[in-house]
Amino acid sequence: MYSAQEPSLQDRMPRGLELALRFGVPALVAVACAWVALWVVGQTRFALVPMAVAMLVTALLTPSVRWLHGRLGLNRYLAGGLCLITLMAAVATLVTLATRTMVRQMGSITRLAQESLSATAEWLRDGPLHVDDAQLQEGVNKGQEWLASNSQGIAQTAMKFSGSVTEVGAMVLLVVVSAFFFLGDGPAIWRSVLWLVPHRSRARQLEASRRSWRSLELYARTAVAVAAIDALGIWLGCVVLGVPFAVPVAMLVFVASFVPFLGAIVSGVIAVGIALFAKGLTTALLMLLVVLLVQQLEGNVLQPLLMGKAVSLHPYAVIIGVSLAGYLWNLPGALLAVPVMAVVMAWLRYLNDDDRFPELGTLSRRDESDDEDKSGDQLVQDDEAGHSPVGARSVSAS
Known part of the structure; x- marks a missing residue:
């Protein structure tokens, strides 16, 4: 007598339901976890x-x-x-x-x-x-x-x-x-x-965190340098054109420079508006020219030259990150979006074998077999002299 094997539950399941369970449920769980994380961050901001x-x-x-x-x-x-x-x-x-x-x-x-x-x-x-x-x-x-x-x-x-x-x-x-x-x-x-951090991955996470910290160090220094150059350029323009409030406008430009794209637009509009209000249309047009020159210097020279390695983010990703963080957490979110994205990307790149800072080396070289017997504790203790991400001192010269 012919006897066929009983079909499994997966074989009897409709294809659409199988795809929904395989991809839809994990996606819903990921979205729920992301929503909870955002809510926690908002409550503890x-x-x-x-x-x-x-x-x-x-x-x-x-x-x-x-x-x-x-x-x-x-x-x-x-x-x-x-x-x-x-x-x-x-x-x-x-x-x-x-x-x-x-x-x-x-x-x-x-x-x-x-x-x-x-x-x-x-x-x-x-x-x-x-x-x-x-x-x-x-x-x-x-x-x-x-x-x-x-x-x-x-x-x-x-x-x-x-x-x-x-x-x-x-x-x-x-x-x-x-x-x-x-x-x-x-x-x-x-x-x-x-x-x-889990015992076996502690050493690798330490090295990833060192790359993230180096990225944050470079971002902090270059962002301050770029903001100072922008503020100096706008201040010189206000002084030469006789626009009042030169120092307050320069300070506004300095702070706004930490918010990509939107900060430059807002500070530039305010500077041109003060020039129009105080000195008239001709001075306002000249101030607009100064603002455009400073922004072109920042976008085409300073940002690629100084900020490239520190951030390494696509401009569209920066726009989306700043917009989303600004919407969720207002001005602090817009100010902190880029450094947070830079830190996370440096961390993930190292974990995916894309080391953007090979000059840092590693704190201790060991075979893969040693990782099973030794944890990252000794690495972290050796790093206490100044190599850890918070207040770190890099292996190489800064």
Whole structure:
């Protein structure tokens, strides 16, 4: 008698259902995990954002701390504290200078505002719109009524702003404290983090983290250099053209340079707008030329020359990353998107045998058979002298 083998459940399953189970379920699990991760990051951004900024500050100040510790023999905490104090003094000096400039020029700006309003009213009366005085007064009255009816909302917005100022102050304090400990005892902190990594992969993850840290160091230094050159160019343009608020505009350009594409557009529009408001159309066009020249210098010379190896990201990936991070976490997300992407890509490239920093070498060469008997603990302990990613000292010369 003929007896056929009973078909398996997979053979009896419709092809569409099989594909859905094979690819759809893992995709849904991945999306759910990503959503949970984004939600956790959003809920803990008060701590994560200062820590990320502190790591950028650490990457920027690490060469100075290394020099003070190695050449002058200063304790790492003392060297880190001196570098942080110097940086904060420089920032405070620039903020004070910008504030004094704004206060000193506020009278002239008020006068220019009155003249601009008068010229606008005259154009509305004598221009193609032919708006009479009664219509102008009606518009002014509606504006006053709107202010009166929305005064409570404006007051609530002011209270929210004061609360935001308090929150920002607390975050700045957390940045300073975190950077101080990262600079002073970064290797021990990173060793504690690596203990969470599985035993056999600890050495490889250490090498990947060293590449990520080198990428972050290069990004921090080159980003500051590019932002400083941009700010200097805009400042010189404002000084030569006689545009007011040269120092505040330069500081705005410096900060905005850390947000790719969008930051340059916003700061350029503000600079040209101030020139138009204060000096007229001709000066505004000349200021626009200065802004375009600076942006071309940054995009075609500075970015490829200085930032290429540090970031190595496609411009479209940068646009998507900055847009998504800015949408989810506002300005901090837009500022931190590129360095986070650079760190992650350097890490993943090394794990996929694409070492962008071969000059770093490895902390200890060992055979694959040794990895089964030895963990990365000894590597991490050897690295405590300064090779770990947080406050690291590279094997090669910086």
